[in-house]
Amino acid sequence: MEQYTQQFLNSVLSQRGPSALPYAEDMKWHIRQHLLHLTEAYPSLQPKTAVFNHNDGRTVNLLQADGTVPMSFQGVTYNIPVLIWLMEAYPRQVPFVLVNPTRDMIIKRPHPFVSPNGVVSIPYLQTWVFPGSNLVELVRNLSHFFARDPPLYSQRKPSTHNSNPNLNSNYGSVNSSMESTEARPAMPPKVYSFSPPPPYGVGRVMEDPAEVFKKNAINKLVEGLSTDIREIRSGREVEMEGLFSAQSVLRKREEELRRGLKEMQDEREGLEQQLQLVLMNTDVLNQWLRDNEGKLCCQDFSSVDVDEAFELSDTLSKQMMDCTASDLAVEDTIYALDKAVQEGVVPFDQYLRNVRLLSREQFFHRATASKVRAVQMQAQVASMAARTPQYALS
Known part of the structure; x- marks a missing residue:
């Protein structure tokens, strides 16, 4: 029976297309294991497929566990017929459980569960x-919970006279006690059949050795097939676990790729902004060259004073040039001190003292130049965006 249950579940859960059951692919393995464990623990419940009707009129083909649930009441074991529906989102969604009474059973009213x-x-x-x-x-x-309060009772039926007192002599007291009460937990009576063995030496027939060999061979084949099926099942379970592990790894890699793609997109946007800034600066320089190219065409370049060739347009530019000139002057002085200490002209302690003072002064010049450059950049971007809207980022 376990083999047929496995084959049935493998068949219905592996279907694809319009006939596929509406369960999530990553949950079908769990559904299969839940039903196999259920049938192993309670053989009276067997899986099958059936059409489930929703309250809104929709119909869907679902798995269900159909059978009986054993319960003990007043020292007697009874079987309660139930239907356990596995809904579309199972196992994340709670199953739908129904008590399924037969024609001669009624549901107790009221019942707490x-x-x-x-x-x-x-x-x-x-x-x-x-x-x-x-x-x-x-x-x-x-x-x-059914044992605490049985949900089903059998309807009282009129007692019928049995003509065989030997077989039913023990049931008389039982029937009379049942008639004295209104209802009793529903359970089909257990029927025991007994057939006495034939007398020794009478009716015994020797079996054909060929038939005995055939039966033994069939039993051996069935046993071998069962062993092979168990081994195949174990191998497939290991493979499925490996596939689930691989699926988890692939999902992690997918998240890493998505994160890397987003970082690359952000970097691309930053580079595009820098490109727009370079283009704007290029246009500014080209415009400056066009405006000043003709001013020196007729003059002697040797007579041009470099200090007077450039005229500063604002206070920030003058401050920037002063800081840059001071920075370069300090750099030249430190270089000259390096040469002097190497040639032994300047003592080493005096060299260290002068370099320390010059380095502090150079640091302040560079810090001031950096702040001035940032202010100039903001002003330049704002000016270019106002004059040339075509460079605005889309």
């Missing part, structure tokens, strides 16, 4: 959380 239409609502269903919850624990809880 079963509605008049058979819907079951026990605390385990109300606190269902995957992956901690499963079908085996669900049925165990159903058996516990």
Whole structure:
């Protein structure tokens, strides 16, 4: 039976296309394991597929566990027929449990856990959380709560006279006690059949050795096939676990690739902004060259005073030039001190003292130049954006 259950679940859960069951692909393995464990613990419940009708009129083909749940009441074991539907979002969604009475059974009214239409609502269903919850624990809880208060009773039927007093002499007291009460937990009576063995030496027939060999060969083949199936099943389970692990690794890599792609896009946007700034500066320089190219065309370059060739346009530019000139002058002085100390003209302690003083002065010049450059850049960008809107980023 376990082999047929496995084959059935493998078949229905592997279907694709319009006939596929509406369960998530990454949950089908868990659904299969839940049903296999359920049938192993409670063979009276077997999986099957059936059409489920939603309240809004939709119909969908779903898995269900159909059968009976054993319970113990007053020292007697009874079987309660139930239907356990696995909804579309199972196992993250709680299963839908129904008590499924037969024609000669009625639902107890009122019942704390079963509605008049058979819907079951026990605390385990109300606190269902995957992956901690499963079908085996669900049925165990159903058996516990049904034993506290049986949900089904058999309808009282008129007693019929039995003409065989030897076989039913022990049932007389039972029937009379049942007639004295209104209802009793529903359970089909257990029927035991007994056939006495034939007398020794009478009717014994020797079996054909060929038939015995054939039966033994069939049993051996069945045993070998069962062993092979168990080994194949174990191998497939290991492969499935490996595939799930690989799927998890691929998802992590997908997240890393998405994160890297976003970083590259951000870097691209930053480079585009820098490119726009370079283009604006290039246009400014080209415009300056066009405006000043003709001013020196007719003059003697040797007579041009470099200090007077450039005229500063604002205070920031003058401050920038002063800081740059001072920085370069300090740099030349430090270089000259390096040459002097190497040639032994300047003592080493005096060299260190002068370099320390010059380095401090150079630091302040460079810091001032950096601040002036930042202010000039902001002013230049604002001016170019106002004069040339075509450079605005799209």
